Structures are given as structure tokens and as C-alpha cells.
Amino acid sequence: MYRYDEFDARxxxxxxxxxxxxxxxxxxxxxxxxEFKPLxxxxxxxxxxxxxxxxxxxxxxxxxxxxxxxxxxxxEKYDRGYGHFTTRTNMQFNWPRLRDVPEILxxxxxxxxxxxxxxxxxxxxxxxxxxxxxxxxEIEDPRPTAELIxxxxxxxxxxxxxxxxxxxxxxxxxxxxxxxxxxxxxLRILRNAKGEIGYEVMVGGGLGRTPMIAKTIRSFLPKxxxxxxLEAVLRVxxxxxxxxxxxxxxxxxxxxxxGAEEFARRVEAEFARLDGPAIAADPxxxxxxxxxxxxxxxxxxxxRASGFEAAxxxxxxxxxxxxxxxxxxxxxxxAAAVISLKGIGDAPGDITSAQMRVVADLAETYSxxxxxxxxxxxxxLPYVKKDDLFVVSQTLVEVGLATANAxxxxxxxxxxxxxxxxxxxxxxxxxxxxxAHRFADEKRQLEIGELNIKISGCINACGHHxxxxxxxxxxxxxxxxSYQITLGGDATETAAIGEILxxxxxxxxxxxxxxxxxxxxxxxxxxxxxxxxxxxxxxxAPFKAAFLEKTHAPA
Amino acid sequence: MPxxxxxxxxxxxxxxxxxxxADAPRILVAFEHLKDALAGNGRGRRIGVAIANTVKADALAxxxxxxxxxxxxFPAYGDGRGFxxxxxxxxxxxxxxxxxxxxxxxxxxxxxxxCGFDEIDLPQAQAARQPVxxxxxxxxxxxxxxxxxxxxxxxxxxxxxxxLARK
Amino acid sequence: MSTAKRPPLPVILLANDLxxxxxxxxxxxxxxxxxxxxRIAHDDASATALEGAAAKAxxxxxxxxxxxxxxTTDANGHGVPNHYREKIKTEGPSVxxxxxxxxxxxxxxxxxx
Ligand code: SF4
Numbered sequence: 001m002y003r004y005d006e007f008d009a010r011x012x013x014x015x016x017x018x019x020x021x022x023x024x025x026x027x028x029x030x031x032x033x034x035e036f037k038p039l040x041x042x043x044x045x046x047x048x049x050x051x052x053x054x055x056x057x058x059x060x061x062x063x064x065x066x067x068x069x070x071x072x073x074x075x076e077k078y079d080r081g082y083g084h085f086t087t088r089t090n091m092q093f094n095w096p097r098l099r100d101v102p103e104i105l106x107x108x109x110x111x112x113x114x115x116x117x118x119x120x121x122x123x124x125x126x127x128x129x130x131x132x133x134x135x136x137x138e139i140e141d142p143r144p145t146a147e148l149i150x151x152x153x154x155x156x157x158x159x160x161x162x163x164x165x166x167x168x169x170x171x172x173x174x175x176x177x178x179x180x181x182x183x184x185x186x187l188r189i190l191r192n193a194k195g196e197i198g199y200e201v202m203v204g205g206g207l208g209r210t211p212m213i214a215k216t217i218r219s220f221l222p223k224x225x226x227x228x229x230l231e232a233v234l235r236v237x238x239x240x241x242x243x244x245x246x247x248x249x250x251x252x253x254x255x256x257x258x259g260a261e262e263f264a265r266r267v268e269a270e271f272a273r274l275d276g277p278a279i280a281a282d283p284x285x286x287x288x289x290x291x292x293x294x295x296x297x298x299x300x301x302x303x304r305a306s307g308f309e310a311a312x313x314x315x316x317x318x319x320x321x322x323x324x325x326x327x328x329x330x331x332x333x334x335a336a337a338v339i340s341l342k343g344i345g346d347a348p349g350d351i352t353s354a355q356m357r358v359v360a361d362l363a364e365t366y367s368x369x370x371x372x373x374x375x376x377x378x379x380x381l382p383y384v385k386k387d388d389l390f391v392v393s394q395t396l397v398e399v400g401l402a403t404a405n406a407x408x409x410x411x412x413x414x415x416x417x418x419x420x421x422x423x424x425x426x427x428x429x430x431x432x433x434x435x436a437h438r439f440a441d442e443k444r445q446l447e448i449g450e451l452n453i454k455i456s457g458c459i460n461a462c463g464h465h466x467x468x469x470x471x472x473x474x475x476x477x478x479x480x481x482s483y484q485i486t487l488g489g490d491a492t493e494t495a496a497i498g499e500i501l502x503x504x505x506x507x508x509x510x511x512x513x514x515x516x517x518x519x520x521x522x523x524x525x526x527x528x529x530x531x532x533x534x535x536x537x538x539x540x541a542p543f544k545a546a547f548l549e550k551t552h553a554p555a
Numbered sequence: 556m557p558x559x560x561x562x563x564x565x566x567x568x569x570x571x572x573x574x575x576x577a578d579a580p581r582i583l584v585a586f587e588h589l590k591d592a593l594a595g596n597g598r599g600r601r602i603g604v605a606i607a608n609t610v611k612a613d614a615l616a617x618x619x620x621x622x623x624x625x626x627x628x629f630p631a632y633g634d635g636r637g638f639x640x641x642x643x644x645x646x647x648x649x650x651x652x653x654x655x656x657x658x659x660x661x662x663x664x665x666x667x668x669x670c671g672f673d674e675i676d677l678p679q680a681q682a683a684r685q686p687v688x689x690x691x692x693x694x695x696x697x698x699x700x701x702x703x704x705x706x707x708x709x710x711x712x713x714x715x716x717x718x719l720a721r722k
Numbered sequence: 723m724s725t726a727k728r729p730p731l732p733v734i735l736l737a738n739d740l741x742x743x744x745x746x747x748x749x750x751x752x753x754x755x756x757x758x759x760x761r762i763a764h765d766d767a768s769a770t771a772l773e774g775a776a777a778k779a780x781x782x783x784x785x786x787x788x789x790x791x792x793x794t795t796d797a798n799g800h801g802v803p804n805h806y807r808e809k810i811k812t813e814g815p816s817v818x819x820x821x822x823x824x825x826x827x828x829x830x831x832x833x834x835x
Contacts, residue, residue: 005714007699007710007713007714008710010698010699011697011699011700011701011710014696014697014698015697017696018662018693018696018697021692021693021696022662025661025685025689029684030661030684030685030686030689031660031684031685032684035632035660038633039660039662121633151701151710152701152702154700154701155697155700155701156700156701156702157638157665157666157667157669157670157700157702157705157706158635158638158639158642158666158669158670158702158705159635159638160635160666161632161633161634161635161638161663161666162635227703235639235642235643238635238636238638238639239611239636239639239640243634243636273646274646275704278703278704279703279704280703281703281711282711282715284715284718285711285714285715288714
């Protein structure tokens with residue numbers, strides 16, 4: 001993974017000193033709260049319901065063992081012994097004090113981490129496929145591109161006061177695991193007819209109040225033109241994006257209002273004026289970054305790992321975990337293991353400091369010292385030898401992290417909702433917990449198969465509910481929490497926004513409502529058909545009918 | 556209003572004259588009177604123009620050789636359009652003075668300079684809360700950044716130079 | 723604050739401590755992290771006094787996000803927020819009863835003045 005050189009290190013240290021100074025100027029009144037707020041947000045500090053919250057960048061979801069241990073320490077020393085992984089693969093602490101944040105930032109800088117631009121109206125933490133470098137369907141590893149963009153977008157003099165936040169995601173594979181079409185800019189690495197590698201550039205995706213799927217504005221952008229092209233897109237947006245209404249300020253609205261073709265025309269006109277080579281990183285710099293992501297030294301192993309097969313035959317729980325939580329590695333004899341942060345009854349994405357240390361140790365011993373955070377709020381050990389999987393899973397069992405549900409109905413994405421978030425209109429975590437309990441039975445989960453439930457506690461959609469196969473949005477209806485349910489969303493390369501099934505239901509009715517929807521699928525599916533495939537084939541109608549039919553539970 | 560540049564406070568020797576009729580050596584005119592002011596400029600006055608951040612850089616292009624200052628309004632510190640306009644004007648070859656006028660905050664000073672601004676024209680209240688020392692300090696708080704084309708130095712070129720030196 | 727519509731009476735004044743973030747309540751003389759210490763305004767004049775206290779504390783950079791919350795008094799005469807959001811804000815996360823005020827855990831170093 002990428003390591004800081006002296007320049008990266010100095011910039012992050014200077015940023016810490018700058019924030020310390022900003023806090024001091026806030027306290028002495030030089031900065032008003034209105035002026036300080038965007039400055040603290042650009043450094044990841046929110047004021048939430050009960051306390052400040054600190055959001056730490058985990059660039060494209062990659063962490064080393066040392067970094068995770070440092071997060072564990074911060075959680076213990078400055079927080080309440082746990083942290084929360086978000087759908088943007090960042091880590092959030094829920095209880096830091098503003099006075100302690102500069103010290104926390106120093107601790108982060110010690111392990112080459114920071115909170116730069118994890119919030120605010122600027123370019124946010126870049127995300128990428130969490131199986132980068134290990135997926136068999138990859139054209140090129142997206143992480144060097146993501147790292148180049150991370151650097152280019154950090155403290156960008158021109159683009160730090162945009163109309164609204166701006167999110168970029170990169171995928172290098174055919175199968176999109178980075179939800180790129182739900183981003184302000186989505187980049188897909190591809191190969192053209194001549195065999196050259198470049199990017200498909202998609203603009204104007206985003207969830208929130210007005211969910212939109214990004215549109216392609218350039219079907220092939222040569223790699224060397226990336227930074228100049230991004231500069232052109234951001235300049236057009238910075239100058240012409242709407243600033244009159246916060247809810248219309250994302251680039252998706254501009255793209256929608258003037259049309260993708262006109263937007264592309266303006267970008268191309270700006271791009272044509274720019275001196276591309278004067279903006280681009282030179283090839284040696286690109287190569288320097290890419291070298292950090294070179295394939296590790298894999299051992300030559302047989303595809304069939306005998307120890308692994310024997311353990312599966314002997315231990316049913318392990319066999320189930322292995323069948324659900326492993327991702328096929330491009331190298332024979334290896335696997336990527338998903339550590340579910342969705343234990344039945346847990347808050348999705350939460351992890352204690354003690355668990356962080358165990359996971360860090362596992363990564364160090366069994367996964368080349370590296371781990372990945374996924375947008376589904378889970379952790380991946382990317383390079384585990386199959387014969388080591390049993391030991392790994394047994395350690396995970398001991399700390400309650402061996403839930404076999406990756407991709408299944410209880411692998412629920414949920415934002416913090418009203419239990420923590422000051423913008424929330426309703427709670428999300430209790431809904432996730434109730435659903436997990438309802439569908440806890442392992443056999444039943446396997447029978448239902450792949451099904452993504454995603455929950456947001458307000459229209460901002462941090463829980464990505466629009467692209468959940470089943471989406472749940474918490475709202476307020478006449479002073480009560482009410483949950484709106486959508487169906488048919490899709491977060492992959494066939495991205496789609498879910499449709500609303502009917503009026504909102506109270507929290508207590510959510511599990512029954514989901515149960516009725518799932519029953520339609522189980523009754524009507526053809527052999528091998530997944531939930532989302534069935535929804536596409538059957539259409540909304542049968543599900544809607546089942547959703548609307550009230551449960552007549554005996555009083 | 557108080558004026559400052561990278562060295563600290565500065566005397567404002569420009570006279571605001573929206574319609575361009577004032578008899579002064581340096582007059583700052585409104586964009587809609589720029590053409591007339593330039594046309595009637597037989598007296599060797601220096602002309603500057605004050606623009607809203609909705610004026611396109613292209614609209615100023617025909618005049619860039621004839622004006623000495625462009626003052627770009629920042630209606631609020633959170634409205635970053637001025638940064639892009641400054642960048643475009645510099646890219647179009649404007650060599651005169653670029654002024655950012657409005658309630659910016661000290662923490663934006665380095666960005667403004669990097670985008671091509673020379674000076675900041677602050678409202679009185681802002682300047683009173685954020686003394687000039689804070690601005691000079693803030694401008695120097697980050698010694699180098701990643702972007703090429705924003706200011707004299709950048710990390711990418713410094714890495715390049717280090718690579719050459721090693722060869 | 724002054725532009726926000728005043729909620730129905732009775733009301734209390736709450737805010738977050740600027741340095742520590744803790745939710746604090748105006749007692750009439752100072753800010754306390756204890757919800758039961760909150761001064762309850764039953765009439766317009768007392769509510770106006772709360773608004774005055776809020777404005778003063780905001781401009782003195784002691785607290786942030788100060789606003790009035792409508793409450794119902796419980797058997798002990800303490801104010802309990804009517805809205806579920808403010809109730810959670812006053813107690814702590816409903817999914818972690820071991821954290822926040824409900825568990826006697828405060829995040830505050832000094833109590834504001
Ligand atoms: S979706 Fe709403 S409630 Fe959930 S984290 Fe985002 S802003 Fe908060």
C-alpha cells in the first residue's frame with residue numbers, strides 16, 4: 001500500500017498545526033462559529049447530537065495493521081472504546097472533544113493518516129473497489145489512480161469552496177463494487193480498441209434528496225489526461241453549479257438541468273484550453289505511486305488447499321462461513337475473507353478497540369499486514385492463504401466477528417441515524433437490529449440468498465437506501481418515526497434507484513413488511529434466481545400488493 | 556476597506572468610480588462602464604474593473620491588455636467562484652493586479668494567492684476580528700501542495716527534481 | 723436563534739459546549755450537563771430570558787447550537803422533551819444505554835458559565 005514520503009508527511013503535519021491554530025482562533029473569537037464550521041468540517045469534525053464526531057479518512061478503504069491499532073488506541077484514549085465504519089469506508093468516532101482533536105490528528109499523522117476533506121463542500125475521500133488488486137475481473141488496479149486523485153484533490157486551492165460536496169470513485173473491474181455511478185464523478189478503467197488503458201468518465205450521480213445515476217461524458221479518456229480533465233470538470237462545476245439552493249447545488253442537478261451533452265461540451269471546451277502536460281503528473285510520478293500497489297510476493301500454492309478442504313469437512317460452521325464470506329482471489333491458493341461487522345443485534349459498522357486489535361493482528365500474521373474497509377461497512381483480509389482460513393475464522397469466532405452473512409439479508413448497511421446524527425429524522429440502527437434478529441436463522445438466510453437491505457436515517461441517504469435491493473428511509477410523520485420502503489435499487493454496474501412501495505410504516509411494522517416482501521420472492525422465484533433478478537422479472541406489482549396487505553396478527 | 560497582500564497591510568491607491576468619470580490617477584470602474592471608461596481614457600489614467608463573480612472570464616478577455624487591476628467580488632467566503640475566475644484570467648495571460656474583495660477568511664489567503672490573486676480587500680468588521688498578522692501567518696501555514704500550476708512550487712515538481720538529482 | 727420560531731411553552735434551553743461538545747442545559751445561572759438542572763420557562767417573559775441567555779453564551783463563545791426545546795414536566799418537576807429527537811439528545815443513544823447521560827457518562831471537562 002501507499003507510504004508517505006517526506007512531502008506527504010510534512011503536509012499532513014502542517015495541516016494538524018493549522019487546525020490547532022484554527023481551534024485557538026475560534027476560542028479567542030477571531031473566527032465566528034459560521035466561519036469555523038466549514039473549517040472544522042473540512043477536517044472531519046461534526047457537531048452531532050450528543051457530542052462532536054470525528055471522521056477519519058481511510059483512502060480507498062485501505063488500512064495497515066499499524067493504522068488499525070492506532071485507531072484502536074484513539075478509540076480507547078479519546079472515545080468510548082469503539083468506532084464506526086461508514087459507507088464511504090471512513091472511520092467515525094462518536095465522542096471526541098474538540099479540545100482533543102488536534103492531539104488525535106497528531107496520533108493519526110504518526111501512522112500516515114488524516115481527516116482532510118472528510119466533510120465540507122470540497123472533494124471528499126476517494127473510494128475504490130475494495131477487492132482492488134485481487135479480483136480476477138480487473139483490468140487495472142484502481143488504487144494508483146485513487147491515490148493520485150487523493151493527492152491532487154488534497155487542499156486544492158481552487159476547489160475547496162465548491163457549491164457542495166464532491167465525491168469521486170474509481171473501479172478497475174468489469175463488475176462495479178465501488179458504486180461509481182452514484183458518485184459526482186465515477187471513473188471506470190477500461191481498454192480501448194488499440195489496447196490502451198484509459199477511463200470512462202461518468203458525471204452527475206449521487207443519492208440524497210434527488211437520487212441520480214451518473215451519465216457518461218467521455219467514453220475514453222487517456223490516462224495521462226486525467227488530472228487536466230478533472231480540473232476542467234471541477235472548474236465548470238465551481239463556476240456554474242447552483243449556489244442559490246443547497247438542495248440543488250450538487251453537480252448532478254447541473255448535469256440534469258443542462259443535460260449531460262451540454263455539460264460534456266462545456267467540460268471539453270475548458271479542457272481544450274488547458275495545458276494538459278503542465279497539470280499532469282509525470283510518468284515517473286505515476287509509476288512511483290503505482291509501485292506501492294504492485295502485486296505482493298505470493299507463494300505458489302495448489303488451487304485446492306487440502307487443509308482448508310479438510311477443515312470445511314470437519315467443521316460445519318466454518319464451512320458455512322467459508323461459503324458465504326470468502327471472495328475468490330485471482331491467485332490460486334489464496335482467498336479474500338470478509339469480516340462481517342453485522343453480528344446479529346450489533347450496530348452495523350461498529351467495532352470495538354479490542355476487536356480492532358485482534359483484526360490488526362490477524363492482518364499482520366495472515367494477510368500481508370493489510371486490510372480493506374468496504375462500502376458495505378465490513379472489513380476484508382485481502383491476502384489469506386486458504387490453509388490459514390480456519391485459524392483466522394476461529395480467532396474471529398472468539399471476538400464475535402465470524403458472522404457468516406456477507407451479502408445476505410442480515411448484512412445490512414445502516415447509517416448512524418438519530419441515535420447519533422444531528423441531521424437525522426429517525427433512527428436507523430434499531431431497525432437494522434430488529435431485521436437482523438428477525439432473519440437471524442442461518443439456514444433461512446442462505447435460502448433467501450443475496451439480498452441487500454440499506455437503511456438511512458434521513459433524506460441525505462448516507463445509508464445508500466436508494467440503491468438497496470430493499471431500501472429503508474427513516475422519516476418523521478406527525479411527530480413519530482416512520483419508515484419508507486423502496487424496492488429494486490441496485491448498486492452495481494446495472495445501477496438503479498429503488499421505487500417506493502407505499503406509505504411509510506412505523507418502526508414496529510418494518511420487520512413484518514420486509515418479511516412479506518421476501519415471501520413473494522420465495523414463492524415466485526425460479527430456480528437459481530436471486531432476489532433482485534426476481535424483482536426485475538416480476539416488476540413492482542406483486543411486492544407492492546404484499547407490502548400493502550396489513551398483517552392481521554391476533555390481538 | 557482594509558487592503559492586504561502577502562507582505563501585510565497595504566495602502567489602497569485606487570479610487571472607486573463606478574461610472575469611470577472620477578478624475579484620479581487610478582480608477583476602479585464597474586464592469587458595465589469598462590468599455591466607455593477605456594474609450595474615453597485620454598488622460599493616461601490607469602483603469603481597473605470590479606466584477607461580480609458571475610462575470611465570465613471570457614467577457615473580460617478583450618480588455619485584459621488595457622486594464623491594470625481586476626477586483627473580483629466574494630459575496631461570502633463560502634462562494635469559491637472567484638478562485639476559478641482568477642485562475643482563468645491568469646491562464647488567459649492577465650499580468651495586472653488581481654484583487655479579491657469581500658469577507659474572505661485568513662485560512663483562504665494561501666488559496667487566493669495560489670489561484671493568482673495578489674491582494675485582498677476586506678470589509679472593516681472582518682479585518683477587525685482577523686488582524687493582518689493572522690493572514691500573513693495563515694498564508695505560510697502549508698509550505699507546499701500537490702497541484703501543478705498553482706504558484707511557483709509544488710510537490711510533484713519537487714519530487715521530479717529530487718529524482719533528477721539522484722540520477 | 724432569534725430567527726427560529728419559539729416552540730410552545732413550557733420550554734428549556736439546551737446547547738452543546740463549544741470545547742467539549744457535551745449537551746448542556748441553562749439553569750438560570752450557568753450551563754449544566756444534567757437535564758434535571760434545566761430552568762423551565764412557563765411563560766413568555768421567562769422564555770425571552772432564556773433566549774437572552776442563549777444569545778449571550780453564543781457570542782461569548784461558550785456554547786454552540788443553543789435553542790429552546792418544548793417539554794412536559796414529569797412527576798419530579800423535571801422537564802422531559804416532547805419530541806423524540808430532543809429526548810434522545812437529552813439521554814444518549816437509544817441503542818447504547820451504557821453511554822451518554824443516561825449512563826452517567828459526561829464528556830465535559832469544565833462546566834460552562
Ligand atoms: S443519512 Fe441522515 S441520519 Fe443518516 S448519517 Fe446521513 S445525515 Fe445522518
